[in-house]
Each structure stands twice: as C-alpha cells, then as structure tokens.
Amino acid sequence: MKKYxxxxxxxxxxxxxxxxxxxKNKNAKADxxxxxxxxxxxxxxxxxxxxxxxxxxxxxxxxxxxxxLILDENKTDVLKVQKAVAEAGHDTKEVKAxxxxxxxxxxxxxxxxx
Amino acid sequence: xxxxxxxxCTLSMQVVFAQDTYRGKVLNTFNSPVESAQITVNDSIVAxxxxxxxxxxxxxxxxxxxxxxxxxxxxxxEFNDPLHYYFITIQPEDDLNELVITTNKKNTxxxxxxxxxxxxxxxxxxxxxxxxxxxxxxxxxxIDVNFSDAISGSKQIRMLGLTSPYILIAEENIPxxxxxxxxxxxxxxxxxxxxxxxxxxxxxxxxxGFESISGQINTELIKPSDDLPFFLNLYGSTxxxxxxxxxxxxxxxxxxxxxxxxxGNTRVKKNDMNHxxxxxxxxxxxxxxxxxxxxxxLEKGWIAFLTARYMKDEKQTGAIDFDKDIHKLGTDxxxxxxxxxxxxxxxxxxxxxxxxxxxxxxxxxxxxxxxQNSYFGLNQFDITQRSIYSNxxxxxxxxxxxxxxxxxxSFMYDDYSEFVANYGANHYDRTDTSYGAFxxxxxxxxDNLSMVLGxxxxxxxxxxxxxxxxxxxxxxxxxxxxxxxxxxRGKRLANIxxxxxxxxxxxxxxxxxxxxxxxYGMNPEIAWNYGVSVSQDFRFLNKSANxxxxxxxxDFQNQIVVDLDQSARTVDFYNLDGKxxxxxxxxxxxxxxxxxxxxxxxxxxxxxQSTYGDKTLERPLQAKHRLFANMEYSTHENNGRYxxxxxxxxxxxxxxxxxxxxxxxxxxxxxxxxxxSTINAQITKVFSDTFEIYVGGENIANYxxxxxxxxxxxxxxxEFDSTIVYGPIFGQMYYxxxxxxxx
Numbered sequence: 105m106k107k108y109x110x111x112x113x114x115x116x117x118x119x120x121x122x123x124x125x126x127x128k129n130k131n132a133k134a135d136x137x138x139x140x141x142x143x144x145x146x147x148x149x150x151x152x153x154x155x156x157x158x159x160x161x162x163x164x165x166x167x168x169x170x171x172x173l174i175l176d177e178n179k180t181d182v183l184k185v186q187k188a189v190a191e192a193g194h195d196t197k198e199v200k201a202x203x204x205x206x207x208x209x210x211x212x213x214x215x216x217x218x
Numbered sequence: 219x220x221x222x223x224x225x226x227c228t229l230s231m232q233v234v235f236a237q238d239t240y241r242g243k244v245l246n247t248f249n250s251p252v253e254s255a256q257i258t259v260n261d262s263i264v265a266x267x268x269x270x271x272x273x274x275x276x277x278x279x280x281x282x283x284x285x286x287x288x289x290x291x292x293x294x295x296e297f298n299d300p301l302h303y304y305f306i307t308i309q310p311e312d313d314l315n316e317l318v319i320t321t322n323k324k325n326t327x328x329x330x331x332x333x334x335x336x337x338x339x340x341x342x343x344x345x346x347x348x349x350x351x352x353x354x355x356x357x358x359x360x361i362d363v364n365f366s367d368a369i370s371g372s373k374q375i376r377m378l379g380l381t382s383p384y385i386l387i388a389e390e391n392i393p394x395x396x397x398x399x400x401x402x403x404x405x406x407x408x409x410x411x412x413x414x415x416x417x418x419x420x421x422x423x424x425x426x427g428f429e430s431i432s433g434q435i436n437t438e439l440i441k442p443s444d445d446l447p448f449f450l451n452l453y454g455s456t457x458x459x460x461x462x463x464x465x466x467x468x469x470x471x472x473x474x475x476x477x478x479x480x481x482g483n484t485r486v487k488k489n490d491m492n493h494x495x496x497x498x499x500x501x502x503x504x505x506x507x508x509x510x511x512x513x514x515x516l517e518k519g520w521i522a523f524l525t526a527r528y529m530k531d532e533k534q535t536g537a538i539d540f541d542k543d544i545h546k547l548g549t550d551x552x553x554x555x556x557x558x559x560x561x562x563x564x565x566x567x568x569x570x571x572x573x574x575x576x577x578x579x580x581x582x583x584x585x586x587x588x589x590q591n592s593y594f595g596l597n598q599f600d601i602t603q604r605s606i607y608s609n610x611x612x613x614x615x616x617x618x619x620x621x622x623x624x625x626x627x628s629f630m631y632d633d634y635s636e637f638v639a640n641y642g643a644n645h646y647d648r649t650d651t652s653y654g655a656f657x658x659x660x661x662x663x664x665d666n667l668s669m670v671l672g673x674x675x676x677x678x679x680x681x682x683x684x685x686x687x688x689x690x691x692x693x694x695x696x697x698x699x700x701x702x703x704x705x706x707r708g709k710r711l712a713n714i715x716x717x718x719x720x721x722x723x724x725x726x727x728x729x730x731x732x733x734x735x736x737x738y739g740m741n742p743e744i745a746w747n748y749g750v751s752v753s754q755d756f757r758f759l760n761k762s763a764n765x766x767x768x769x770x771x772x773d774f775q776n777q778i779v780v781d782l783d784q785s786a787r788t789v790d791f792y793n794l795d796g797k798x799x800x801x802x803x804x805x806x807x808x809x810x811x812x813x814x815x816x817x818x819x820x821x822x823x824x825x826x827q828s829t830y831g832d833k834t835l836e837r838p839l840q841a842k843h844r845l846f847a848n849m850e851y852s853t854h855e856n857n858g859r860y861x862x863x864x865x866x867x868x869x870x871x872x873x874x875x876x877x878x879x880x881x882x883x884x885x886x887x888x889x890x891x892x893x894x895s896t897i898n899a900q901i902t903k904v905f906s907d908t909f910e911i912y913v914g915g916e917n918i919a920n921y922x923x924x925x926x927x928x929x930x931x932x933x934x935x936x937e938f939d940s941t942i943v944y945g946p947i948f949g950q951m952y953y954x955x956x957x958x959x960x961x
Binding site for chain 2: 131133141142143144147150151154157159160161162163165166167168172174212
C-alpha cells in the first residue's frame with residue numbers, strides 16, 4: 105500500500121513539475137542554501153550568481169545562509185546557479201565546492217564545512 | 219557540574235573581554251521592522267535582525283557599525299551605550315520610496331553611489347537658526363550662504379561658486395525654485411517641514427531636467443505616514459523676527475494619512491543698527507500652509523501623494539520713516555515693498571512591482587501659480603508665473619540588478635507675465651513649453667565600480683531641440699578610497715529681472731543689449747560642468763576621519779552677463795562675448811575627535827571669471843578664499859536628556875567690489891573688501907524626546923559691513939545703491955526657540 109502511495113505521489117510530483125515547465129516563469133523567486141561568512145562572501149556569491157544568464161536579482165544573507173534569487177526559468181534554473189556558486193568556493197544545498205575552490209577562499213571566508 | 223563550569227567560563231570570558239551587549243531594532247521608513255538586516259563591525263557580521271527587526275550583539279569595545287539590508291542604503295552607527303536601545307531607521311535605495319531618515323547619529327552622510335551626493339537630515343537643519351531652507355546650509359561647506367540683502371532679508375546660496383539659478387532646486391523631485399521664485403524661493407519653505415536634503419555636486423541626474431549646471435538640491439518634506447500627531451516650534455530673535463510652526467498629522471486608515479503644516483513669521487520692529495536711516499532687515503510677515511495626503515499600500519506596491527500649498531509673503535523696507543500709505547512711489551521717502559502670493563498643487567503616484575522589486579514606475583504632476591508685486595523707490599517689478607510640470611519615470615533592469623535603467627518623459631509649461639518700470643515701463647510676456655525624453659543607465663559591479671550614464675533629448679519653443687548628456691563614475695581603487703568623476707551639460711533661459719531683482723534697489727538703469735534671442739532678446743545659457751573628487755577614510759589616533767578633495771570646473775558657452783562694471787549708473791545684460799568659467803576647489807576634513815565631538819573643516823578656493831565688456835574680471839562679491847569650521851558636541855544621553863552644542867566659523871577672503879569710479883568721491887568704494895569672519899553658535903537642551911529648547915547667536919563676533927548704502931542721503935539721486943552687500947548688515951543676533959512634540 106505504502107509503495108503505491110509513494111508512487112502516486114511521485115507521479116503527481118512529476119506531473120506538477122512538468123506542468124510548471126510548460127508555464128515557465130520569467131520572474132521566478134527561489135531561495136537556496138549557500139554557505140558563507142561575511143560581506144566578502146556576499147559579494148563573491150552574488151557575483152557568481154549574476155554570471156549565470158537569466159539571474160535577475162541575487163541577494164545573499166549570512167544569517168539565514170540563504171541566497172534569494174529572482175530568475176528567468178526560460179534561461180536557467182536553480183541548479184545552474186548552485187553550480188556557479190560552488191565553483192566560486194561556496195557549498196550550496198545540492199552542489200558542493202571542490203576542495204581546491206574552497207582552499208582558494210580568503211581566510212575570513214572559510215566557512216565551516218559539514 | 220559541566221554546566222556550572224561552562225557558565226563560569228563564559229562569565230569569566232565576559233569579564234576578561236569586558237563585553238557589552240547592545241540591543242535595538244532596525245526599521246524602515248514606514249516604521250516597519252526590517253528582517254535580515256546585517257550589522258557589521260570591522261567587516262564581519264556581528265548580528266542579523268529577526269522577523270521583528272530586533273537584534274542583540276556583543277562587542278569587546280564601543281565600535282562603529284554598518285547596517286546592510288537589501289534594497290536599503292548602508293547606515294552607519296556607533297554602538298557605545300549598552301543601556302541605550304538603538305532604534306535605527308534605514309533609508310531605501312530606490313528614489314521612489316525614498317522617504318525618511320530620522321536619526322541624530324550622523325546628520326550629513328555622503329552617498330555611496332556614482333554621484334557626489336550628500337544627504338543632510340533634519341538633525342543638520344536644527345544646528346542653525348534655520349528658519350527656512352535658505353538658512354539650512356549654514357553648516358554645510360559645499361554650499362555657501364551669502365549675507366541677506368537689505369531688501370528681501372533673504373539669503374542666497376551658491377554652489378561651486380555659482381548662484382542659485384545654476385542649481386536645480388527641487389522639492390520631492392519636482393523643480394521648485396525656478397523662474398519667478400528663483401531669487402527668494404528658498405525662503406518659502408520653512409525649515410521644520412524638511413525631512414532631508416540631498417545635495418549633488420556637479421551635473422547631476424538627467425531625470426529632473428536639463429537646467430542644472432553646478433548642482434542639484436532636492437528637499438524631501440516630512441511624510442504624513444511618518445509624522446508625529448503634533449509638533450510645535452516657536453522662535454524669537456533679537457532682530458525681532460518671530461516664527462511659529464505647527465504640524466498636525468493623522469493616520470486615517472492603514473493606507474491613508476494626512477498632514478497639515480502651518481507656518482507664520484513676522485518682523486514688526488524697525489532695526490537700524492548702523493544708523494544710516496535705512497532698515498537693516500525688512501519688516502514683513504509670511505503665512506504658509508500645506509496640506510498633504512499620502513496613500514500607501516505596501517502589499518500591492520502603490521504609493522501616492524497629494525499636496526496643496528498656499529503662501530503669502532509681504533515685505534517692506536527702505537527708509538526708517540517710510541510710510542507705504544503716504545510715500546509709496548513718491549520721491550519724499552525711499553521705500554520698497556515686495557508682496558508674493560504662491561499656490562502649488564501636486565500629485566505623485568508610484569508603483570513597485572511586488573514580485574520584481576527592481577521594477578517600478580512613478581508619475582508626478584504639479585501646477586504652480588506665483589504672483590509677485592513689488593516696487594523699489596520708483597522702480598516697479600511685477601511678475602506672474604503659471605507652471606505645469608509632468609514627469610513619468612520607469613525603472614527596471616537589463617538582465618540583472620547590476621545593470622539598471624530609468625527612462626521616461628517630461629513636460630514643462632511656463633507662462634510668464636512681467637511688468638518692469640525702470641527709466642520707462644515695459645511689459646514682457648512669454649510662454650515657454652518644453653517636452654523631452656530621458657534615459658539613464660546605472661552600472662554597478664557590486665564592488666568597486668559604479669557608473670551612471672544619462673542622456674535626454676528635449677524640444678522647447680525657446681531653446682530649440684537639443685540633447686543633454688551627463689555622466690557620473692565612482693571607483694574605489696582600494697578600500698576606504700573613493701574616486702568620483704562627473705561631466706555634464708546644462709541649458710537654461712535666464713529670467714534676468716526675477717534673478718537680479720535686488721538690483722532694482724538702486725538708481726541703476728537696466729540696459730538690455732538685445733541680440734535677437736528668444737527671451738528678452740537674449741540667448742539661452744549653456745554650460746559644461748566637469749568634476750573630480752577623491753575621498754579617503756582613515757583612522758587617526760584610533761578615531762574615524764575623512765578627507766575629501768573636490769575640483770569642479772564650469773565652462774560657459776553662453777551666459778547672460780550681469781555687468782556692474784561699466785558704470786555705477788547702469789547694469790548691463792548681454793550675451794557672453796568671450797570666456798566665462800568657474801573653477802572651484804574644496805578640501806574638507808571631518809574628524810571625530812573624541813566620543814560625541816565632531817569637527818568639520820574646509821578650505822575653499824574659487825576662481826570665477828567672465829568677460830565684462832572688453833575685460834576679463836573676477837566675478838564681483840565673490841571671495842576667492844574661504845575657510846569653514848564646524849564643531850558639534852553632545853553630552854551623553856541620560857534618560858532622554860542631553861545637551862547639544864554647535865559652533866560654526868566662516869572666514870571670507872577679500873572680495874572684488876563693483877566699479878564705483880564714476881561716483882562722487884564720498885560714494886566711491888575701494889577695489890576690494892577686507893577679509894572678515896563670522897561665528898555662529900547654538901546650544902540645545904533636550905529634556906526628553908518630546909521637548910527641547912535652544913538658544914543661539916549669529917555673527918557673535920559682531921562684524922558689520924561698514925557702509926551698506928551708497929548715496930543714502932539722496933536716494934532718488936543717481937548715486938543711490940543699496941545692493942552692494944558683501945557682509946552682515948545687522949550685527950550680532952541672538953535667538954531662542956522651543957520644539958514640542960506629541961508622539
């Protein structure tokens with residue numbers, strides 16, 4: 105029984121997401137967890153996000169460790185932004201930074217890695 | 219056991235580091251809490267506000283903190299009193315939402331954008347006697363406040379050495395002091411109405427028009443939604459000026475609020491301190507009433523203002539025993555009257571897209587009526603102006619918020635009717651219409667570079683079709699150093715009589731050398747302004763300091779030359795034939811000497827020259843060198859009670875006097891004035907956040923211009939001239955006042 109419920113939910117989920125894909129939002133809001141410490145991190149994270157085409161607004165706050173995004177879903181998605189931010193050295197919810205990129209950070213930006 | 223140890227450890231650490239806890243709340247200009255505002259000390263985040271805007275932080279020592287929040291300007295504050303609960307109001311970045319900063323922490327702040335802009339808040343205005351806008355710049359070194367002429371009693375301002383016609387003076391981004399009100403318009407806004415003033419040096423933005431040449435001054439009035447239910451200010455001075463200001467505000471619903479501002483001032487006593495038989499300052503009275511309504515729906519993103527305002531101003535001056543009912547326009551006694559009626563209405567509406575906070579539009583419309591009737595001895599000057607102004611502005615981004623733009627269109631209509639009697643009577647009537655479109659692009663790399671490129675194209679029945687480019691750049695080569703550059707063009711029509719009406723208080727003949735131009739037979743004034751500015755923050759003896767060097771140059775392609783150097787009998791107006799420029803250099807040092815004691819000093823150099831006839835001369839009545847120092851001190855706040863002390867010293871080098879060589883020997887003046895200085899000071903005692911009293915003095919050293927009026931014994935003879943004013947006429951003046959609020 106449980107299996108079926110999960111399957112139904114999964115199918116529904118796919119259905120919903122595919123429906124969402126059909127109606128792509130040009131000004132989609134998204135929040136994603138990004139690790140960092142200070143103002144220097146803020147500049148780096150936001151700059152990295154802006155390098156992704158389709159990101160309209162990017163604001164990172166240290167307190168909630170969240171990057172607040174407004175992006176055009178026709179051009180990009182949150183995963184692409186996470187990749188760009190991780191390349192800059194900051195771990196995100198789904199994409200982690202490489203050890204090299206992390207080591208390259210300014211000492212004040214060396215956040216605690218889990 | 220473990221916990222006790224831990225507690226002990228924590229406690230001992232606190233003792234070792236003498237840590238103090240500071241608490242407070244960060245609010246926006248709508249008094250709503252700001253969530254996720256970051257408070258940083260030495261570039262690291264020490265706290266972030268919660269959903270209620272509340273923060274709590276611990277510091278090892280009193281420190282300067284910066285508060286950052288998305289969509290708001292950076293706010294600087296000092297955490298030094300752990301017992302104080304810090305209410306911090308931060309100002310939005312977006313012009314449309316630019317509403318208030320109410321703080322007594324730092325009264326003048328330098329903007330962080332590409333333009334060389336300072337924001338003065340109401341705290342700065344409280345430092346001077348400051349009865350109206352003209353006087354509010356006494357403590358700001360970027361603006362020179364001249365001495366009031368004996369006729370209007372009004373003070374004139376200069377920026378980069380150029381007089382107010384070359385400055386775009388706006389009220390809530392609607393150009394306000396222009397045309398008929400150019401000379402005295404600043405005295406038509408009472409100081410208590412003002413919430414903040416933005417002063418931009420150099421060309422400025424294209425959004426507000428093409429007329430600005432040396433700078434822009436924008437005044438934000440107190441918004442009904444932020445205003446207190448009741449405010450009362452009373453003022454009286456030893457030059458027998460009395461003022462009353464009363465504000466009433468009410469929040470009608472969660473979306474609507476309204477304010478009623480009433481101002482009255484009067485001077486009833488005749489003053490003649492220098493015993494020349496003429497009043498030192500005019501008798502007069504002013505009634506000024508404003509009612510405004512504000513609509514605000516933050517969820518939907520709408521904001522709107524409706525404002526209506528009426529002012530009646532009357533002034534009388536001249537001989538001590540002049541009686542206007544008997545002597546008006548006769549030759550028994552010399553006297554002058556200047557009566558002004560002004561009526562303004564404006565409507566503004568703004569919208570911010572709720573899901574795209576970077577996207578907004580605003581539309582403002584204003585109508586104003588200005589009528590002045592005046593006579594000066596036998597000269598008469600009447601002017602009526604009806605104006606319509608409309609401006610639509612749309613702001614958004616290109617790709618992302620690093621690239622912003624504003625675009626829009628504006629329309630301006632001015633209908634002038636003038637009557638001038640000066641050795642013959644003439645009517646001058648004209649209608650000016652102009653419409654234009656503008657585009658302004660702002661780039662910010664979010665780090666060390668920002669840039670504003672603006673361009674507007676206008677078409678006017680008198681100025682023709684023309685473009686106005688403007689450029690501003692900010693670059694931080696390294697931390698704490700800011701480099702700014704600007705360049706831009708301005709174009710305007712000179713209202714020669716309105717701008718120079720003080721000259722009617724002389725027996726000079728107005729010679730207008732018509733040259734086929736479209737206003738008074740003369741061409742529009744056109745100038746380019748270029749500037750560079752370097753600002754360096756540093757610490758000296760562990761206290762924060764800043765030094766700023768500004769250099770600006772204005773090059774006139776055409777100017778209406780006001781020539782007092784051909785003869786003491788005439789003033790000549792003509793199109794510039796030769797060169798005219800204004801170079802200005804300013805070195806400013808700000809230093810926080812000890813806690814609560816701030817010093818602001820400046821040296822200013824002006825090289826302003828024009829071709830007068832066949833000679834190139836310094837502009838008359840302009841000091842080449844000026845020094846400025848301001849010191850402010852406040853005692854530590856104790857239960858809301860504290861003292862504030864403020865003193866300003868101004869030194870003016872020698873000034874060139876206009877030509878008086880063809881006068882008889884007793885009415886000849888030297889070529890230059892002597893240098894002199896003035897001191898103003900004020901003491902305020904704050905009893906609580908609702909009541910304070912202040913006393914102050916102006917020109918305490920009691921410097922007086924030794925000769926104000928030439929030919930005073932024969933005011934209808936041809937050597938009479940009361941317009942050569944380069945220093946204080948009235949000696950020392952003391953004043954006292956109170957401010958009372960109901961919260």
